[in-house]
Amino acid sequence: MKNKLPTDLYYLAGSFITLLVILRIVFINEDLFAILKFSSSFFWIFVIPAFIMTYLYKINFIERFAISVVLSAALMGIGMYYLGLMGVHIKYSVMLLPIVYSSFSALVMVLYRVKTAPKKVMGLSVPAPNQQRSLA
Amino acid sequence: MLLPKYSRRRIVEAAIIVLFVIIFLSVHVGRVWDYKIEHEYPYYFNANDNFFHSELSYYVKEKGNYDTSPYYVFGGYTDVEGYLPPLLYHLSAGVSLLAGMETYDTTYMVTIMLTVFAALLIFFSIRRVNEKLALLSLPFMIGIFAMPFEIPYAWGLWIFLMGAVFFMSVVWYLTAEKPKYSFLILAVLLSGAAFGHASELIFSIGLIAVYLVIIYFITKKLDQQDVRMIIISLIIFGVISAYYLLIFYFTYMTIQPFTLSVMEAPVFAPNFPVNMDTFGYIQYLLILGLLVAIISLVSKDEMKSLINVEKTPFLLIAIIYVILIGFTNYIGFGVRAFQMRTIWPILLAALTAMPIYTGLLFVKMLRFRYVVPISVVLLLVLASTYYNVHAGTGMMDKETWDAFKWIGNNTEKNSKIFWFYSLPMVQEFSLFSSKRIPFKVSIDDYVDGVNSHAIKNTYNGSIVVLTDAKIQFSRSITNYGYHMDEDLFKKIEVQNTNSAMDYYVFGLAKIDDVAINYNKLIVSKMLESNSASVVFSNSAIVILKTNRS
Numbered sequence: 001m002k003n004k005l006p007t008d009l010y011y012l013a014g015s016f017i018t019l020l021v022i023l024r025i026v027f028i029n030e031d032l033f034a035i036l037k038f039s040s041s042f043f044w045i046f047v048i049p050a051f052i053m054t055y056l057y058k059i060n061f062i063e064r065f066a067i068s069v070v071l072s073a074a075l076m077g078i079g080m081y082y083l084g085l086m087g088v089h090i091k092y093s094v095m096l097l098p099i100v101y102s103s104f105s106a107l108v109m110v111l112y113r114v115k116t117a118p119k120k121v122m123g124l125s126v127p128a129p130n131q132q133r134s135l136a
Numbered sequence: 137m138l139l140p141k142y143s144r145r146r147i148v149e150a151a152i153i154v155l156f157v158i159i160f161l162s163v164h165v166g167r168v169w170d171y172k173i174e175h176e177y178p179y180y181f182n183a184n185d186n187f188f189h190s191e192l193s194y195y196v197k198e199k200g201n202y203d204t205s206p207y208y209v210f211g212g213y214t215d216v217e218g219y220l221p222p223l224l225y226h227l228s229a230g231v232s233l234l235a236g237m238e239t240y241d242t243t244y245m246v247t248i249m250l251t252v253f254a255a256l257l258i259f260f261s262i263r264r265v266n267e268k269l270a271l272l273s274l275p276f277m278i279g280i281f282a283m284p285f286e287i288p289y290a291w292g293l294w295i296f297l298m299g300a301v302f303f304m305s306v307v308w309y310l311t312a313e314k315p316k317y318s319f320l321i322l323a324v325l326l327s328g329a330a331f332g333h334a335s336e337l338i339f340s341i342g343l344i345a346v347y348l349v350i351i352y353f354i355t356k357k358l359d360q361q362d363v364r365m366i367i368i369s370l371i372i373f374g375v376i377s378a379y380y381l382l383i384f385y386f387t388y389m390t391i392q393p394f395t396l397s398v399m400e401a402p403v404f405a406p407n408f409p410v411n412m413d414t415f416g417y418i419q420y421l422l423i424l425g426l427l428v429a430i431i432s433l434v435s436k437d438e439m440k441s442l443i444n445v446e447k448t449p450f451l452l453i454a455i456i457y458v459i460l461i462g463f464t465n466y467i468g469f470g471v472r473a474f475q476m477r478t479i480w481p482i483l484l485a486a487l488t489a490m491p492i493y494t495g496l497l498f499v500k501m502l503r504f505r506y507v508v509p510i511s512v513v514l515l516l517v518l519a520s521t522y523y524n525v526h527a528g529t530g531m532m533d534k535e536t537w538d539a540f541k542w543i544g545n546n547t548e549k550n551s552k553i554f555w556f557y558s559l560p561m562v563q564e565f566s567l568f569s570s571k572r573i574p575f576k577v578s579i580d581d582y583v584d585g586v587n588s589h590a591i592k593n594t595y596n597g598s599i600v601v602l603t604d605a606k607i608q609f610s611r612s613i614t615n616y617g618y619h620m621d622e623d624l625f626k627k628i629e630v631q632n633t634n635s636a637m638d639y640y641v642f643g644l645a646k647i648d649d650v651a652i653n654y655n656k657l658i659v660s661k662m663l664e665s666n667s668a669s670v671v672f673s674n675s676a677i678v679i680l681k682t683n684r685s
Binding site for chain 1 (some may be wrong): 162174196197200222230236237245249254312318328332
């Protein structure tokens with residue numbers, strides 16, 4: 001699972017193109033630019049925020065993508081609601097929150113990886129005690 | 137090369153999923169949206185709820201938050217707490233801001249996109265039990281066997297669909313492995329349900345309880361880690377959702393408390409209740425599948441291995457749970473139970489596919505190379521058979537929408553708009569699209585005028601207002617008042633046209649010819665008497681402004 005995330009980043013790019021193609025087929029009478037705008041917004045709000053969080057699970061890419069859409073919806077909707085009540089206009093929170101959520105998830109994941117990384121003892125890798133519960 | 141080689145099987149599965157998504161979106165949105173993603177006016181708006189949810193998304197987008205509700209929806213009151221489930225409004229407002237689309241397009245688009253991905257989560261839940269059964273289930277999830285299944289999409293039960301998305305995700309969570317820290321996922325999903333639509337939150341928590349009971353029966357003990365994770369996730373969910381749930385408690389739950397009552401038909405569509413026979417021919421597959429599922433659950437040996445039920449017995453229990461909550465309209469869940477029935481095609485797809493699965497097993501054709509073409513053929517056949525279940529692009533037209541826009545852009549915010557008989561009055565919440573306080577003519581009084589061939593000096597009418605939570609406002613976090621109880625509200629409940637209104641709107645198209653002619657007569661008389669002037673007109677709508685001396 002070591003290279004799972006970088007690999008999935010390629011798939012993420014592929015899934016963006018796939019979504020674009022799907023929407024192009026479904027909305028065949030629409031201008032491509034309008035579909036591109038929607039697809040980009042969809043990725044920003046419904047994929048990016050929770051995508052890293054889904055690395056709690058060992059699941060395939062499409063399943064990861066699907067659950068990250070639902071989780072992102074919850075995180076973004078709730079985040080924008082509360083920030084709105086605190087006086088932050090939705091036009092700012094919709095830009096800010098995906099960065100906050102994904103940065104926070106990435107930070108937690110990196111810290112967890114560091115904590116559970118195999119330690120080198122006399123040139124040999126020794127797994128950490130809780131290695132079987134790896135985030136990857 | 138970073139990209140791993142995916143097996144041919146995975147690629148074929150991915151291709152079928154893509155085909156499913158294309159067909160699902162084409163059936164539920166592409167066709168009825170004229171295969172365009174942006175429109176000049178709302179497409180496929182057929183009922184009050186479509187307009188209402190779209191309007192709230194617009195309001196959140198413009199205001200930037202949902203601390204209070206739009207005054208023009210609540211009779212002019214500006215202090216009505218934002219109490220409706222806020223998730224959809226914020227998400228569609230966000231997409232609208234980023235993509236530059238109108239909220240009447242993004243509100244439905246967000247709903248349908250989330251629904252299709254939730255359906256995929258159910259697919260993956262089934263896949264964990266049996267990959268071939270999952271592939272055979274996918275075509276049935278399109279769910280267009282009859283009009284009642286289309287109602288949540290066509291009639292705007294969109295916040296219900298938001299709740300349903302999280303309910304389906306909780307099914308996915310419970311059937312998936314539960315790694316350390318996955319309580320965070322459950323907490324987010326439950327919070328999503330709370331902010332999406334509270335009744336599905338209740339159904340989700342019920343499902344979790346059923347899950348614990350089933351695990352206890354199977355293993356004769358409760359896994360301490362499972363219980364601990366669920367408790368932690370419930371605590372986190374409580375912290376995240378407490379503020380909104382408090383508002384919900386003092387509004388909806390106080391005004392419409394749970395009662396043990398029986399509802400025979402759904403109030404949102406009395407003529408379109410979903411029952412087993414709504415599935416048409418598919419119902420026979422469904423009933424057979426249910427029998428196979430029950431036998432496989434209770435039998436000892438062969439049948440259990442038939443569908444690999446040992447692996448995830450909970451999926452079948454969850455499906456049976458979904459059927460049962462569909463009938464909770466007999467114990468007080470009323471409309472919420474009927475709503476859940478409308479997504480049976482997705483939730484019960486595994487049952488529907490099970491007879492095909494067992495048939496293939498018995499004729500020894502249960503192989504991937506046979507299952508794949510069968511799945512594709514089923515997808516195409518079901519889609520083409522039921523493609524035209526719901527035709528048309530909705531009740532709105534460009535001319536009427538232009539009138540709404542004109543009112544919103546050119547009238548004072550506190551203007552009172554009196555609507556004579558016209559297309560939008562058919563679904564009166566569409567009048568909120570004018571962003572002004574709408575009043576509508578009393579149909580009885582209007583028809584009386586038509587029948588007597590008389591132009592009256594005064595027409596009775598009433599304010600159009602949402603009263604499901606009695607127009608509540610908060611005095612403190614636990615102390616709420618209700619404008620519906622106040623005299624002020626009673627005073628504006630009934631009005632007449634004696635210069636009490638600022639604008640009068642008349643329909644000139646898409647309604648009965650008699651009404652069109654009668655509207656024209658009233659307009660002529662008002663112009664002749666110089667009591668009003670034309671400020672907007674097109675082929676569908678004419679708007680008069682009261683002349684004040």
